[in-house]
Amino acid sequence: MYNSKISGLGYYVPDHVVSNDDLTQLMDTSDEWIQERTGIQERRWVKPGSGETTSSMGVKAAKIAIERAGIDKNEIDFIVFATLSPDYYFPGPGVTVQKELGIKTVGALDVRNQCSGFVYGLSVADQFIKTGMYKHVLVIGSELHSHGLDKTTRGRGVSVIFGDGAGAAVLSRTEDTTKGILSTHLHSEGEHAEELSLIAPGMGKRWVTDILADNSEQDESYYPYMNGQFVFKNAVVRFSEVIMEGLNKNELTPQDIDMLIPHQANLRIAQFIQKKFKLSDDQVYNNIQKYGNTTAASIPIALTEAWEKGKIKEGDTVVLAAFGSGFTWGSAIIKW
Ligand code: UT7
Numbered sequence: 001m002y003n004s005k006i007s008g009l010g011y012y013v014p015d016h017v018v019s020n021d022d023l024t025q026l027m028d029t030s031d032e033w034i035q036e037r038t039g040i041q042e043r044r045w046v047k048p049g050s051g052e053t054t055s056s057m058g059v060k061a062a063k064i065a066i067e068r069a070g071i072d073k074n075e076i077d078f079i080v081f082a083t084l085s086p087d088y089y090f091p092g093p094g095v096t097v098q099k100e101l102g103i104k105t106v107g108a109l110d111v112r113n114q115c116s117g118f119v120y121g122l123s124v125a126d127q128f129i130k131t132g133m134y135k136h137v138l139v140i141g142s143e144l145h146s147h148g149l150d151k152t153t154r155g156r157g158v159s160v161i162f163g164d165g166a167g168a169a170v171l172s173r174t175e176d177t178t179k180g181i182l183s184t185h186l187h188s189e190g191e192h193a194e195e196l197s198l199i200a201p202g203m204g205k206r207w208v209t210d211i212l213a214d215n216s217e218q219d220e221s222y223y224p225y226m227n228g229q230f231v232f233k234n235a236v237v238r239f240s241e242v243i244m245e246g247l248n249k250n251e252l253t254p255q256d257i258d259m260l261i262p263h264q265a266n267l268r269i270a271q272f273i274q275k276k277f278k279l280s281d282d283q284v285y286n287n288i289q290k291y292g293n294t295t296a297a298s299i300p301i302a303l304t305e306a307w308e309k310g311k312i313k314e315g316d317t318v319v320l321a322a323f324g325s326g327f328t329w330g331s332a333i334i335k336w
Contacts, residue, residue, distance in 0.1 A: 001130055001131075001132075001177060002129060002130055002132060002173045002174060002175060002177070003129075003130065003173075003174050003175075003176065003177045003178075003179060003180035003181065003182075004125065004126045004129035004130060004137070004171040004172065004173060004174065004180050004181050005171070005172055005174045005179055005180030005181070006169050006170070006171060006172075006180070006181075006303075006334070006336075007068075007069040007070070007071070007136075007170050007171070007172035008064075008065040008066060008067070008068035008069025008070070008071075008169065008170040009064075009065050009068060009167075009168070009169050009170075009300065009303060009304040009307055010060075010061045010062065010063065010064025010065035010066075010067075010068060010167070010168050010304060011061050011064070011165065011166060011167040011168070011297075011300060011301040011304040011305065012057050012060035012061040012064070012165065012166045012167075013044040013057075013163075013164070013165035013166075013291060013294075013301070014044045014045065014046045014047065014050070014052055014057070014164055014165070015044070015047075016044060016045055016046060016047045016050075017042050017043075017044060018042060018043055018044070018045045018146075019031075019041070019042045020034045020035065020040070020041060020042065020160070023151075023159075023160055026151045026152070027151060027152055027153040027155070027156045027159070027160075028153040028156065029153075029156050029160055034160050037266075037268070038160070038161055038266050038267060038268070038288070038292075038293075039266065039267020039268065039271075039286070039288055039289055040160070040161065040267070040288055040289060040292050040293075041289045041290065042289075042290060042292075043162070043163030043164075043290075043291055043292030044163050044164050044165055044291060044292075045145075045146035045163065045164050046144060046146055046147075046164050052144065052164075053087045053093075053144060054083050054085050054086055054087050054093050054142045054143060054144045054166070055081075055086075055087050055093035055096035055097055055100065055142070056100070057142050057144065057164070057165065057166035057297075058081060058083075058093060058097055058140040058141075058142035058166045058168065059096075059097055059100045059101060060166065061140060061142065061166040061167050061168035061297075061300070061304075062097060062101060062138055062140055062168040063101070064168070065138070065168040065169055065170050065304075066101075066138065066170055068170075069136070069170035069172060071136055071170065071172070073101050073102065073103050074103060074104055075135070075136050076101075076103055076106060076136050076137070076138045076170070077106055077128075077133075077134035077135055077136055077137060078106055078107050078108075078109070078125070078128060078134050078137045078138070079094050079097055079098055079103070079106060079107070079108040079109065079137075079138045079140070080094070080108075080109050080111060080121040080124055080125050080137060080138070080139045080140070081093050081094035081097060081108065081109070081110050081111065081121070081140045081142070082110075082111040082112075082113060082117030082118050082120065082121040082139070082140065082141045082142075082296040083110070083111075083112075083117065083141065083142050083143055083295075083296050084112070084114045084117070084143065084198075084295055084296065084325070085143045085144045085145055085147075085148060085295075086110070089201055091110075092108075092110025093110065093142070094108030094109055094110045095108045097138075097140065109124065111124070111296075113296075113324075113326065113328045114196075114295055114296065114324045114325035114326060114328065115263050115265060115293075115295050115296065115298070115322050115323060115324020115325060115328075116186075116263065116322035116323060116324055116326070116328045116329050116330045117141055117295070117296035117322075118139065118141035118167070118296050118297070118298075118299045118300055118320075118322065119184065119186070119263075119299065119320055119321070119322045119330035119331065119332055120186055120328070120330060121139045121140075121141065121296075122139055122169070122171070122181065122184065122320070122332055123184035123186055123330065123332065125137035125139050125171045126171065126181045126184055126332075129171055129172070129173050132173075134173075135172065135173045136170055136171070136172050136173070137170070137171045138168065138169075138170055138171075139168065139169045139170075139171060139300075140166065140167070140168045140300075141166065141167050141168075141294075141295075141296035141297040141298070141299065141300050142165070142166035142167070142296065142297050143162075143163075143164060143165065143166070143294050143295045143296055143297050144164050145162035145163065145164055145294075145295070146162075146163075146164050148198070148222075148223070148224065149162060149223065149224070150220070150223040154220070155223055157226065157228055158223070158224050158225070158226050160292075161266070161292055161293045162224075162292055162293050162294070162295070163291045163292030163293065163294050164294065165291055165294040165297045165301055166297050166300075166301075167294075167297045167298075167299065167300020167301040167302075167303070167304055168300055169300055169303070178335065179335050179336075180334065180335065181332055181333075181334050182249075182250050182333045182334065182335055183246060183249050183250060183332070183333050184246075184330065184331070184332045184333075185242050185245045185246050185249070185330055185331045185332075186328070186329075186330040187238070187242065187328065187329050187330065188326050188327065188328040188329075189326070189327045189328075190326065190327075192230075192234070192326070192327045193325075193326060193327075194225070195226070195227040195230050195231055195325075195327070196224075196225070196226045196227070196231050196324065196325035196326075196327070197224070197225055197325060198221075198222070198223065198224045198225070199221040199225070200219075200221040200222045201222070205221070206221075231324075231327075232266065232268075232269065234323070234327060235265060235266075235269050235323045235324075236269055236272050236273070238323045238327070238329040239262060239269065239273050239321050239323050239329070240273060240276055240277075242321055242323075242329050242330060242331040243260070243273070243277070243319060243321050243331055245331065246319060246321075246331040246332070246333040247319070247333065249333070250333050252317060252333070254277035254278065254279060255278075256317050257277070257279060257283055257317055257318075257319050258283065258312070258313075258316035258317050258318065258336075259283060259284075259285060259306060259311060259312050259316060259317075259318045259319070260273070260274075260277075260279060260283055260284045260285070260318075260319045260321065261285050261299055261302045261303050261306060261318065261319070261320050261321075262284065262286075262321050262322070263298050263299055263321065263322035263323060263324065264286065264287060264288035264291065264292075264293055264294065264298040264299075264301075264302060265288075265293055265298075265323065265324065266288070266293070267286060267288050267289065270284060270286050270288070273321075282311075285302050285303075285305070285306040285311060286302070287301065287302050287305055295324065298322075299320050299322060303318075303320065312336055313336065314336055315335070315336060316335075316336040317333070317334070317335060317336075318333075318334040318335075318336055319331060319332070319333055319334070320332040320334070
């Protein structure tokens, strides 16, 4: 058996900064409301007409991660791409990344687990490496939310939260089984699938012909829906459970955590977890203030930033944890 370790990290966010005050030009909201409820001060949205896509941002993050891993792109054995905002309904962006990077015909898998997509993707990559099947797996989380949000007052409960961006990690084989990804823990509860969902253009509820025939501006099914308070209540419980599950599995306690990178859903959720586990500010990394909630991209962006700032050092215990639509949630315990 081998372990997998993160050998390279990268992220990319569009230049275009959208402040809370900018949003007040589009809808009835305020900087005060957004900061108080979410902690968000600004987010990045791709400039309309820039041609930026979920896969193009993913490619930019991936190039940095591959370079930092010190490998040639042709050493990548497999691609895992997590997103809820693919360029096309199908095929998923994994194959676009394969093409854009000019990587030989390696497999490309698309993961549809929304906010926990990166942790799910990391877990899949980890299993492939642990069993010896692959040596280097590229895992990307990328989202282009801004094209799909309802930017009117009707959609303000959702649209002020989400931002665009991408993060990537290269996972590489190591023979030192005391290092790297120690364990991953994945869960779901499909009973609550519709509490945070985008119904159209799924084929489950209506046929495309019906949707086209309706052709109604009042049709909200093309916009994401979130039962915010219900999601919040579930998030704080599941985050806590899945972090503890990972720590227990590795005979660790919250005080052993050197760096917790929670999915950047809401600063209040991260602060609740920090308080519950009695963690200091140095033990938790948040950047939702600058980027909003970038769903599958939020953990790899935050992880890369924390690493770039020297907040993660060799030998550190790093915990990743996510919760979101599905509901799905998960954690990863990493010895750096
Ligand atoms: O990443 C995936 C996981 N996602 C999460 O974990 C998110 C979890 N949920 C949340 O973060 C919070 O529920 C939100 C930030 C989404 C919303 O905060 P809230 O404190 O739960 O607000 P609410 O939805 O209960 O709305 C409170 C009030 C409502 O007005 P009334 O009915 O009290 O008059 C809303 O209409 O705030 C109003 N409101 C807004 N006002 C100004 C909702 N959105 C806005 C807005 N600006 N953007």
